[in-house]
Amino acid sequence: MQGVVQQIVSGLATGGVYASLALALVLIYRSMEALNFAQGEMAMFSTFVAWTLISIVHLNYYLAFGLTIAVSIAGGFLLERVVIRPVEKAPPLTVVLVTLGLFFVVNGLAGLIWSYVIKPFPGPPGFPQAPVSLGGVYVGMQDLFLIGMTVVLLALLYAFFQYTKLGLAMRSAALYPEMSRLLGVRVSWMLALGWGLAAGVGAVSGMLIAPIEFLDPNMMQPILLYAFAAAVLGGIENPVGAVVGGFVVGILLALIGTYVPGARDLRLAFGLVIIVAVLIVRPGGLFGRMHVARV
Amino acid sequence: MRFAGLSARAWALSGAGLVVALLAPLFILDRFNTIQFAYVWAFAIALIGLNVLTGYSGQISLGNGAFMAIGAYTTAILYYKLKVPYGLTILPAGILAGLAGYLFGFPALKLSGLYLALATFALALSVSPVIKNFGDLTNGHEGIVLPSVTDPFGLGLTNEQWVYYLTLVIGVLLFVFGRAMLGGATGRALRAVRDSETAAAASGVSLRQFKTMAFGVSAFYAGIAGSLFATITAYVSPDSFDLPLSLSLLVGMVVGGLGTLAGPVLGATFVVWLPIFAQDIFRNKPDVSYGVILILLMFLLPQGIGGGARQIYAWYRRRATSAGPEEEVADLGPAAPPHAAERGAGRS
Secondary structure (H helix, E strand, O other), X not given: OHHHHHHHHHHHHHHHHHHHXXXXXXXXXXXXXXXXXXXXXXXXXXXXXXXXXXXHOOOOHHHHHHHHHHHHHHHXXXXXXXXXXXXXXXXXXXXXXXXXXXXXXXXXXXXXXXXOOOEOOOOOOOOOOOEEEEOOEEEEHHHHHHHHHHHXXXXXXHHHHXXXXXXXXXXXXXXXXXXXXXXXXXXXXXXXXXXXHHXXXXXXXXXXXXXXXXXXXXXXXXXXXXXXXXXXXXXXXXXXXXXXXXXXXXXXXHHXXXXXXXXXXXXXXXXXXXXXXXXXXXXXXXXXXXXXXXX | OEEOOEEHHHHHHHHHHHHHHHHHHHXXXXXXXXXXXXXXXXXXXXXXXXXXXXXXXXXXXXXXXXXXXXXXXXXXXXXXXXXXXXXXXXXXXXXXXXXXXXXXXXXHHOOXXXXXXXXXXXHHHHHHHHHHHOHHHHOHXXXXXXXXXXXXXXXXXXXXXXXXXXXXXXXXXXXXXXXXXXXXXXXXXXXXXXXXXXXXXXXXXXXXXXXXXXHHHHHHHXXXXXXXXXXXXXXXOHHHHOHHHHHHHHHXXXXXXXXXXXXXXXXXXXXXXXXXXXXXXXXXXXXXHHHHHHHHHHHHOOOHHHHHHHXXXXXXXXXXXXXXXXXXXXXXXXXXXXXXXXXXXXXX
């Protein structure tokens, strides 16, 4: 029994990473109804920026963490202006193909700049990897940091969208573009801001997983698949759903990896199964609304 | 003058192209180039299949590399482990992949546009771990080295020339088969499904039957292509069938354009040769150039180079003769409206 609780806690920790990347996907889906297949690669790129700041520039970990988020927001914003803006009004699938192109480009660029040699990435100082006993269950402090960061991230985003004028403008731009434009909201800039925020959130997921999975240009590809599964499970339009979905997927994968013999290598395929199963049984996800198409 | 649905000019062009393709390895191409063009024909087969799925039935797939993997591993296992002559493994490879595709078509029925893209993306990502997992059968990440194939008829062909002709002949056969199938009622039904599912269903076209069939046919072509890939490379490994392969198929389809005759060959040539040219610029990462090209194409030519060429040709004809250019243009293949696949997604 204790073993199961142990696995659930470690599943929650990696689930936090899936949750934050899923959150990034949801942010973009809500603003333009497109899936960003390059989200994972963007997060990977941000993580390399953080690695450079920490290991080459020798900045303090937390300073580098914050700086990377800021740089990522700016980068995501710019990326939208340059690459997505020309296809903003195109059908969603065109946007998807462009993000697939971005996937290639970002991955290749990271490989060119930082090479494909696997690098260690430091964990947060003050949160040692050594586990502490909480009522008989051993919990890594780093895992607690992961779970805590995800919850903080969600709370910050919630506050931003609920209580700031900019957040309100972004929500209205996503829901009623024409009307928002009439009321003086710069809809296109709001989209860019959505991309910026998503890049920032994604950067957090990358920096959180890098100490566990090590740093290399292909590290985010499985994470992206799990994040998709999480987002679909929670309802692709629902941020809270994405976070819950992330935790659920994390726990499921941890349990399956431990208790189903030979299933460790099949976790990716399991992600596929979750996606397809949810889309078929409950296309709106656990928390999403059902859509009725008009003929 | 029309014969079997093609104008005299289209016949002349295809015939000339075929003659060049048949003679090239004997007179122009060296060993390296012969192999590269064998890859082009194999890729073209996979692209014809993808075209059936996306260009005709309007379903997108980012995961046809998975079906190529099934084909390649079928050939590798039958040929290497069970010592079946490789010539006899090609059809089973296609059939097995086709069956897998047909079965995948059923869950895909429920998914439209974006979600199908997502599910097939997941499919593409999960191939290589699944192959590695069944190490007893597939040798895991080491892959299977195949004995290289030689000319069985004593025609004096080198190994490279033999695989070149093998892929070319199979490619032409599958091309003719595809046209025959798509030219008739099946093609019309598929296009009806693509243009409006509701209207097609109202006209008595079974969505279930035709959409799963399109997946099956597309996977059959991918399986044959995968089998030929294994034969050309004389090696299969899980890493040859990861995400970049599936995405390069997509790039090839976008470059070649949807629903055109010459599209798959054009797209395949592009996908095979671009990395070779781009090697010096991007070192070992041809993917960057794929990415840049894909993005630029989406900006400039949403119908692909094939479709773009047709647009330019149509425009030229309209200027030259103000009457009746449309019919000539249509001869180049079944006309696909722009964003054929996207429409379904945009409607929801």
